[in-house]
Amino acid sequence: MVNISYIIGAGIFVGPSLTLQLVGSGGMNIIAWTIGALIAMSGSWTFAELGTMLPRSGGEVGYLEYCYRKPKYLLAYMFTMWNLMNRSSSVAAQGTIFGSYMNYAFFGQDYKSDLTERLWSLICSTVLTIVNILSIKASLRMMSVLTVVKLSVLGLIIFVGILSLIGVIPNDNDVKSALSFQGTSDTIGPYASALYYVMNAYSGWHNLNFILDEVKDPIKNLPKASAAALGTTALLYIMTNVAYLTVLGTVTMKESEFIVAASFFTKSLGENFATKVLPILIALGALGCGASVNFSAGRIIMETGRSGLLPFGRTWGHVNPNVKSPVNAYLLQYFLTVLFTVALPPGAVYQFVIAFQAYPVYVFYTLIALGLIILRKREPHNKRPIKAPLVLVWTFMAFTIYAIIFVFIPVENPHYPYWVPYVTAIASMIVYGILWYYQIVIRDTPSKxxxxxxxxxxxxxxxxxxxxxxxxxxxxxxxx
The missing domain is CATH 1.20.5 (Single alpha-helices involved in coiled-coils or other helix-helix interfaces)
Known part of the structure; x- marks a missing residue:
């Protein structure tokens, strides 16, 4: 349940429309989401081997530090800094989706306002920051309720799609055409971008690796829980895509963009309840994902500050004695979230954030998969309770390399040049490297x-x- 609740966010309520625009046809869209599940499963096997070999919390930071010991802390530091930006931009992206659906609920399907979406996003980040600072219990209760909401909405989408498919709910859409391969893109570039959106929706499949210290019998339960969560989520995602295509068809689904789920309910259940209540529920689902990211982000900032991997680490690692929470860390997280919300290109906040987030993570995934292969050569006698099949490790690494390279094949983007988020991500990693040299090599902050x-x-x-x-x-x- 921990993994499922982390995986399912706004991606499934937004991503299918964006991936359909790229791959061209409903049939290929379903295949893209199936391929995403298989890639995530390959990655899950890779992480299961490392997680059972090194059964402690931390995830990528620990694996990178163990596999690549020189230069000291370089990859761990770069991942830490990227993770800080990643979580802040994630909260901004989820807030933008929240704003899109709130606009739909209050102002109608035809209302489009980038400014209003950003204002909603700022409200979200402000509320989440205040709640996380003042009450841990309130934060946990809020996340639990919002998780139930988004699972309920996803179940309702699938149920309505089944009723439409068998004819219980009237449907004037040509289902065979919607599920066919007519109009499939015949160039390779769009598929890399499409898989970025798909893999973003599956992100969180290795969430248990971050908290292995809290898992009973992690060597036994990590692979079981990861496989069960990912298999369940993949089935829900594929069925949801079929439901979208069944009710909306390819043309309407492409036009829906960020409000594809709202368009789905409007057409299947009518204007009133579908356009007022359900969009709010979907918005709350996005808020729930943002809440879980924001909650953990403050703790990550606190811990990395205490370890000396952030400038002014003692400030960010301080816990306020009155409210018993890392207030300074949450204020830093809030500042970065606001910065992402305000500064990103107009009309494309979500797309930019997903591309900006994903590019470095595929670099780290490549290094982790390669590190697993290196460890088998360097430390062949180490105990490996779970040994990932090499074909899956190579499959995972092949995809990550593909995702790193082929995003630079030109694709149409009306909002900004297609390469901007990827170049921005590369530039940020170069900056992190410079900061590492100053902070770790020159100042040696971990020792202080x-x-x-x-x-x-x-x-x-x-x-x-x-x-x-x-x-x-x-x-x-x-x-x-």
């Missing part, structure tokens, strides 16, 4: 961090306890 102080204090206390007891026993013996 809060965590290092605690470790040294613990060593001193242990030495006093051990050697103090030894000294006392020696004195007693001499006196006797």
């Amino acid at each position: 961090s809060y965590n290092e102080d605690i470790r040294q204090q613990g060593q001193v206390a242990l030495e006093r306890e051990v050697f103090g007891e030894y000294t006392r026993l020696s004195t007693d013996s001499n006196q006797a």
Whole structure:
């Protein structure tokens, strides 16, 4: 359930329309979402081997640090900085989707306003920040309720799609044409971009690797839970795509863009309930995804600050004694979220964020898959409770390399040059490398961090306890 709730966000309520625009046909769209599930499953096997070999929390940071030990902390630092930007931009993107559906509910299907969407997004990030600062219990309750909401909406979409397919709900759409391969794109470039949206919707398939310390018998349960969550989610996603195509058809679905789920309910269930209540429920589902990302982001900032991997780490690692939460960390997260919300190109916040987020993660995925192969050569005798089939590891790595290279094949984009988010991501990684050299090599902040102080204090206390007891026993013996 932890993995399922993390995986299912706004991607399935938005992505199918965007991927259909790229691949061209309903049949190919379903295949794209199926391929995404298989790629995620290959990645899940890869991470299961590393997770059971190194059964501790942390996920990618720990794997990168273990596999690539020189230069010290370089990849871990770059991943940390990327993760900070990734989570902030994710909250901004989910807030934008929230705004799209709230606009639909209050102002109608034809209302389009980039400014209003951003204002909704700012409201979301403000509310989430305040709640996370003031009450952990309230945050957890809010996320639980919102998770139930989005699962219920997804189940309703599939149920309505089945009723339309068998004729219980009237449907004037040509279902055979909608599910056919007519109009399939015959160039390779759009498929890389389409798979970015698909894989974004599946992101979170390795979420348990981040919290293995909290999992009972992780060596046994990590692969089982990951496979069950991913298999369940893939089935729901594929059935949802079929439902969208059955009710809307390819033309209407392409035109729907960010409000494809709202358009679906409007056509299948009518104007009133479908256009007022259900869009709000979908908006709340996006808010729920943003809430879970925002909640964990503050804790990640606090921990990385304490480890010395962020500038001014002691400031971000401070826990306010009055409210018992890392207030400074959440304020930094809020500032970055607002920055992404305001500064991104108009009319394409969601697309830009997904591309900007995804490009570095595929670089890290490639390094992790390669690292697994290196470890098998370097440390062949290490215990591996789960051993991923090499064909799956190579499949996963082949896709990540494909996704890194082929996004630079030109595709049409009315909002900005297609290459802008990828070049921006590359530039950001170069900046992170420069910051790593200054912070880790020149200033050596990990050796001066809060965590290092605690470790040294613990060593001193242990030495006093051990050697103090030894000294006392020696004195007693001499006196006797």
